[in-house]
Amino acid sequence: MGMQCVAPTQTLLSTPGFVDSHIHPDKTRWGSPWQSRRPAMELTDLIANDLRAQLDSKDSVEERAYALMKQAVLNGTMAMRAHVDVGSQIGMKNIHGVRSAAERLAPFLDVQIVAFPQFGLLTNPGTVELVAASLSEGADLVGGIDPQSLDGGLHGHLNAVFGLAAAHGRDVDIHLHDTGSEGLAQLRAIAQRTMAEGMQGRVTVGHAFALCDPAEPDLRPTLDALAEAGIWIATCALGADPVPDLALLESHGVNVALGSDGVRDAWSPFGTGSMVDRMHLLGYRTGALTDSDLEHCFRIATAAGAGLLGATPVQKFAGPGSLDRVEFEAGSIAELVVNRPAPLRVVREGKELTQGVLTARSSEESTTVLR
Ligand SMILES: [Zn+2]
Numbered sequence: 001m002g003m004q005c006v007a008p009t010q011t012l013l014s015t016p017g018f019v020d021s022h023i024h025p026d027k028t029r030w031g032s033p034w035q036s037r038r039p040a041m042e043l044t045d046l047i048a049n050d051l052r053a054q055l056d057s058k059d060s061v062e063e064r065a066y067a068l069m070k071q072a073v074l075n076g077t078m079a080m081r082a083h084v085d086v087g088s089q090i091g092m093k094n095i096h097g098v099r100s101a102a103e104r105l106a107p108f109l110d111v112q113i114v115a116f117p118q119f120g121l122l123t124n125p126g127t128v129e130l131v132a133a134s135l136s137e138g139a140d141l142v143g144g145i146d147p148q149s150l151d152g153g154l155h156g157h158l159n160a161v162f163g164l165a166a167a168h169g170r171d172v173d174i175h176l177h178d179t180g181s182e183g184l185a186q187l188r189a190i191a192q193r194t195m196a197e198g199m200q201g202r203v204t205v206g207h208a209f210a211l212c213d214p215a216e217p218d219l220r221p222t223l224d225a226l227a228e229a230g231i232w233i234a235t236c237a238l239g240a241d242p243v244p245d246l247a248l249l250e251s252h253g254v255n256v257a258l259g260s261d262g263v264r265d266a267w268s269p270f271g272t273g274s275m276v277d278r279m280h281l282l283g284y285r286t287g288a289l290t291d292s293d294l295e296h297c298f299r300i301a302t303a304a305g306a307g308l309l310g311a312t313p314v315q316k317f318a319g320p321g322s323l324d325r326v327e328f329e330a331g332s333i334a335e336l337v338v339n340r341p342a343p344l345r346v347v348r349e350g351k352e353l354t355q356g357v358l359t360a361r362s363s364e365e366s367t368t369v370l371r
Contacts, residue, residue, distance in 0.1 A: 012344070013330040015298075016317030017078030018275035019305025022173075022206050022234040022259025023068075024116075025101065026084045026094035029264045030273065031067030032059045037269055043150070043177055046267050047118060051089060053266035061097025068263055068273050069105055070358055075274035076326035076343045079110040079311035081173065081234075081259070083143055083206070087119035088126040092134050099138030104362040108348050110311055114173045116143035121160055123152050128160055135168045144174035148186055158193050166197060173204040173234070179242075183210025184222045191222075191229035201230035204257070204308065208233050211249070212242030223252035232308050236261035237282040239270065246286055246296055257305045258282055258297075275301045280340040291334035298333045313348070323350045 027050060029035045035053065040046045057064075065082075072080065082102075084094045095113060102111035115134040117127050121144065131142060142164045147157030165172045172194075176186060187210060194203045205226075211219065211233065226233070232255045237243050249256055260278055263271030279301035288294045306314035313324035327344045330336035346353045 011329050011331055012320075013328045013332070013336060014320040014322070014325045015076075015328065015333070015336070016302045016306070016322075017311070017314045017324055017326055017346075018076045018279075018301050019257070019309055019311055019314055020072060020077050020080040020259050020273075020275050020278070021204075021232075021257035021305045021308055022236055022261055023072075023080055023082055023273070024084070024262045024265060024267075025065035025068050025080075025082050026061050026098050027054070027262055027265035027267065028064050028068045030064060030071060032057075032064055035266070037266060043146075050266040051119060054085070054090060054094075061094050062100045065098045066101035066104055066362070069101055069109060069111070072273040072275070073105060073108050073353065073358065074343075074346060074355065075272075075276060076346050077109065077273070077275050078313050078324065078348070079112075079306065079309045081112045081114060081141075081204075081309055083114045083116040083173070083175070084139065085118050086115045086127065086130050086134050086139070086143075087117060087124055088130065089119055089124075092130060092137055095134045095138045105358065107361065108353060108358065110309065110313075112141060112309060113139045114141040114143040115139035116145070116175070117151075118145055118175075121145070121151050122156050123150075128164070132164055132168070135164070135170060141171045141173050142168070144172065146176055146178050146186075147174075147189075148182060149178050154186060154189055158189065162193055162197055162199075165199070171202040171204075172199065173206060175206045176208050176210070179209045179213065181216065181218055183208070184216060184218045187211070187222050187231075188218075188225045191225040191231055194229040194231060203229065204232040204234055206234040206259070206261075207236065207241070208244070209242050211244045214245060214248070220252070223249060223254050227253035230255070232257055234259050234308075235282070237278065237285040239268070243282070243285045246282075246300070250296075255304065255308070256300055257308045258300045274340075274342075276336070276340050276343070279337055283337050288337070291332070294334040294337040297337055324348055
């Protein structure tokens, strides 16, 4: 990381804030009583379980999202991209709930919301219209999900997603779980479409598990196509799911960001909302060995994510005296990634953030926020 992250004492380390580039605050049970999960064999089981959990939930989206986002802020996250469900089954209430939670944390956390058609875009009648409407009710980006396996066709799905993006002047962020040559072909189609629309640098693909199999003959040409189109890959280093070879993606010029994905929701009992924990998991899952490998994970969780989200408080970090910074007890970045301590303090605009500061802000806001 160079000298700028080395603090004056041996063990105090100042770092830029962290960026969670892919999280689902509307699904979380954070702050709510424990929820036991149902078994799931397929992606479609997880989605069905999630819908059932959402319809059964008694706590509001805003309160659950706020609890998790506050936890993230106190652990040094300064910006996040939230994928929030939109669909005919739930309408736009999740968008409204997460946007209200974000407004309560506004001075401390930049929140981008992706309108995420998890329950289908074309296969779920009414959802295209709801995604379009959500873009003027708190959502910033247009989301998508596995065009081929979950939404009934590659070109129809991309037409809808990129059509909405063009009509509303928004960026795109698509979930793609599909693996193998089918997954790679969809990635190349997304890259091609991005180029055709002149949207280089404005499209992200989440997970992109197809990029994680080095034996796939089309892997390298696909990485080159993604790099040419400036596509970002958001990885989450999740449990049993594959993770990409970070050095390989970097050598092809593909930008990578890191996110939590679901935290304590129907999809997973795991997750903490801390990007310090998440970069540790990225290092662990990618077999990081050298300080350089560990520092790469740190950069993905900070500077890279800030590049994707345009998070200026993170980008402006210039060492220990910076107005926006996180302080840890750690001798080096590499040690920080391995030890994953809680921050000693999180500083925003020169002021230390505490539970009290956040709560005061929240109650001051609650009279003006529409619910
Ligand atoms: Zn996700």
